[in-house]
Each structure stands twice: as C-alpha cells, then as structure tokens.
Amino acid sequence: MHLADILALRPVPAAGLLMALTRRCPLTCAHCSTNSLLTSEEHPAEWFARFARTIEREDRPEVIMLTGGEPMLRPRLVADIAATAPTMVLTGGFFAPRVPAALAGVAHVSVSLDVHHQREVPQAKVFRLVHALAGRGTAVSFHVTGAGPDDPYLARTIDTVRREFADRVPMLVGRVRAAGRAQAWAPAEERAPADGHRPCTMAAWPAVSPDGTVTACCNQDVIDHRPVPGHLRLGHVATDDWRSVRTRCLTSPVLQAIRTGGPQWAAGRSDGGYCGTCRTLGTTAERPRPAAAFLEQQVVRAQVGAGPEGFIRRYGEARFAELVMLGRETHAV
Template structure:
C-alpha cells in the first residue's frame, strides 16, 4: 500500500482508524507534536493491550476500516503488540501502516529481530525525518532502515517536518531522499504545528472550510476513541462530547463506525467545518482558531444538527467525501501539509 493510497482514503468517513499505542518515546525531538517521553504513564499495561486486540478483532470483512495507522509515541517500543494488531486487522481485510521515529536505528541502522518481524508484516512503513530528529537518529541510519524495508518488499514513506516552505532543511532533505531512492520513497512534508513541545508562543490555527480530519476515529493512548487526531483533542480530558466516539473498554469497531457515520455534528464538521457551524449558530469566531472553535462548539443541538441527522445529511456527507477524494492526495497535502512539496506524495508520478 503506497502513501498516496492511504491519503486517498483520508476524507472517507471511517475509512481509516488511527491507533496511538503509547505516549512513550525514547527520542526527545524538540518539535514533537505528541509531547512524548519515556516518563509518560500512558503506556498500555496487559489489560489495555488485551482491550486493543479485542477492539481490532471486532473488525469483520463487512465492517472494518480500509487502513489502520499505528502511531505513538513510538509504536515500535511494543513490537509484539504492533505485530499482533497488524495480523488481527489483516485477518479482516484491513491494511496496516506504522509510523516510527526509528529509535532503534541509531547504531548504524541495525533493526532488532522483533522489530524487523513487525515491519515486514506491515502493508506500509513510514519513518519520521526532520532537523531535530536527525540529531537523535542520523539520516544515513534512517536511509538504511528504509532500504532494508524496501528490500523486504514493504512500501515505505517519509514524514518530513520543517519550519515552512522556505526552510532550507526541507529543500536539502527532500533532494537527498530523491537522490538516494528516486521515486521509491514518497514523502509527506509538513510544517511544525502548534502542538507538543513546539507550542510555546504559537496559536493553533486551521485551514478553514470542512474538516477532513473528522473522518477517521483515533484511539488515544488511554483507550478513549476520539473523532479526530487533533493532538489537543487526543490529550485533554474530558474531550468534547461531540468529538468523543467511545472507549475500547466498552465499544467495538462496528459501534464506533456507526457513531462516526451517523453523528449529525460530525457530518456537519465534515461538510461545513467548525467556522461555518459557529457562524450559523450565532457563536461567532472562537479565540484560538479553527480547532479551538470546534472544541468549543455549543453542545445543544441546533437546526443544522436536525437537518444533518436524516438521509439528506448522510448523502451530503458522502458527496463531500467523494468530492475531496476526486481532488487527489496532493490537493489534500496542499491544504494540510507544506504546499510546495505536496507533489512528493507521488514522486515521479501525477499527483
């Protein structure tokens, strides 16, 4: 499964599932979007591991996400759990991708056997690359791991992060990847977001318009299932009711899928977005921007919620997803990533 196929599914409600296995990570990258560290208590004990497996085993061939993204923290701190979740998801026909910071590769790109077993079971493997990260794991070691995965027949990609379109690091790193791998390593190029360790002094902003991120449920490290992967939504409890889909201790995938598809408020976020919703309800712009405005939406259902609850609301939701998918993955990255590099989602191809 290539990066472009994963991103093509991103606007599809319940087309994917994000699972944050742990908040722990052995790296200490300054810009970390998840504020992860090895001290975090958000690491699954035996019971939470069993719950995660039970949740993924509730997938059936007729009710499953098309793709599961395993993230963290660092998901490869738990290679056995990642492997078991991968096989359980694949048994129901889902495909699995994992994003790693490659903490294990610092000594020359060596891959320990349990981690290699997990990587080679995946349908897609992604690694992070950026300037703070390169101080922890050298670029050459990252390239060695990617080459090893490619040799094993696993499609790979890189998630690069820079300060913005003019950041010379991004020009240098993307050129180096293209020199080393040609078109075999697609890239998702992002700008540092206003979350995690890099938050100080910045304000969360969003792209305006409909929210594509309200399409895929996210399992937070504490087992809560949220309607989006926004880091503040994942981190802060209690989460807003309209962004809470359940908990893996009580709910299975068919239940989470139904709530994702049928929630009038989520349909409205996917078709109109929080700014329009706030304007239509008379709430006005929220301090803090797009996602802050979403989290602070009035909980009382209004006329828009009533309209979105019916068959017309479902149809509009489906049409909105189809329109966004027709625009292609590069258009998605022009809105949500670092626009001048969006074409690298399919290097050498038509994006």
C-alpha cells in the same frame, strides 16, 4: 500500500482508523507534538488488542495507522493489529538500521525525518532501514517536517532523499506545529480560512488516544484534554467495538455537519475560531440538515477528487504536495 493510496482515503469517513498505542518514546526530539518521553503514559496492551480483535473482515477499515509516542515500543501489539487490517506504522525509527520482526506483516512504514529526529537517529541509519524495508517489499515513505516552505533543511533533505532513493520513495512534507514540546517556540498557525466554512477532514477517521479513548478527530488538543466534548467522543477501546465506533462516526449528525461545512457552518456562528467553535458544539448541530447524508457525500466526493495532493495542499506543506506521488507509478497496489 503506497502513501498516495492511504492519503486518498483520508477524507472518506471511517475508511481509516488512527491508533496511538502509547505516549512513550525513547527519543527526546525538541518538537515532539505529543510531549513524549520514556516515562510517559502507557495503558494495558490488552485494551488495544481487544479492540483490534473486534474488527471483522467485512467491515474493517481500509487502513489502520499506528502512531504514538513510538508505536514500535509495543512490537507484539503492532504485529497483532497488522493481522486484522492493512496497517501503516509511523515511527521515529529508534531501532534503525535493524528491521524488527514485528514489521513483517505491516503494509506501510513511514519514518520521520527532520532536524530534531536526526539528532537522535542519524540520517544514514534511517536510510539503511528504509532501503532494507523496501528490499523486503514493504511500502515505505518519509514524513519530513520543517519550519516552513522556505526552510533550507527541507530543500536539502528532499533533494537528498530523491537522489538516494531514485524518486521511488514518497514524502509527506509538513510543518512543526505549536503543540507538545514545540508549543513554547513554534509559531501558532491558523489552518482554517477566515470564514471557517470548509469541511473538516480531520473528523473523518476515528482516532484512539494513548489512554484508549476513541475520538472523532486526531487534533492534539482533543487527544490531550479531558473530558472530550461529547460529540467528539466515540468510545473507549476497553469497552467498545469497531462496529459501534464506526457507526457513531458515520451517523452522528454533528460530525456529518463538521465534515460537510466545518464547525462554524454547523454552529451557524463564526466568533470562536475553527476548532474553538467545534469544541463548544453540542451533540446535535444547530444548522438544519434536511439532506445531510447527500450533502456530505458531495463534499467527500469533491475531496477525494482533489486526490492525495489536494489533502496535503490543505493539511501539509502545499509547495511539496506532489512528493506524495513519488514511486506511485512503479508501486504494485
């Protein structure tokens, strides 16, 4: 499953499921957005495995994206989840260059590459890992992060990866966000336009937090703070099943409104910032929605039409958006 095919699904409600299997991580990267350490929180694997077992073939997500912390600290859980639906693992690659057996059934492996990770896992080891995975037929990509589009590290690393892998391995290029351990030093950034009347694609895929709570978005503030606002809480992996989580995601009027026109459009006011306004919404949007489903479909269609590059232009480093397409022509879907 090529990176571009996964990102093409990102605007489609409930087409994917994000699962943070643990907050623990053996690496201590200075920019870690989840503030992960080996001693961080971790909850029973059975909660996550139970939820994965509720996924039925006929209404399974088209992709499950496993994150953390470091998801590969729970290899058995990764293998169990990968047996239920096509699965992507986002990893820091602490095990490089060895390929863990748990990755055998995984559809896509994306490895982090940035100046902070490279201090923990040398680039040469990461490259050997990605060569080994690609050699076994696993789809691979890099998640490259820098300080901004002009960061010389990005230009240098992108050039190195393109040469090393002959333009066959795609890259998702992003920026260090002011979250987790980077909160104290990374610049805060307003991602939404001033009027805020743009759909929030982040409300499309349910996201499982390390504590098992299922939220309607993967915004780090929502993942980290409790209680979760009612309209953003979809359930818990210890007690709910995929079908009910998916139904709540698809049919909640307020989530439909956020996905259609953004939280400020849904609220009919624009004084609290983009996500700030979202967190104050009730379980029903204030704006009337006489044709909510139809409107949402039009908006989703437009975003899907913009393709994976359109998604990166909005949520990643726009200058490097086309890198998500590398290797797409030669990739067997």
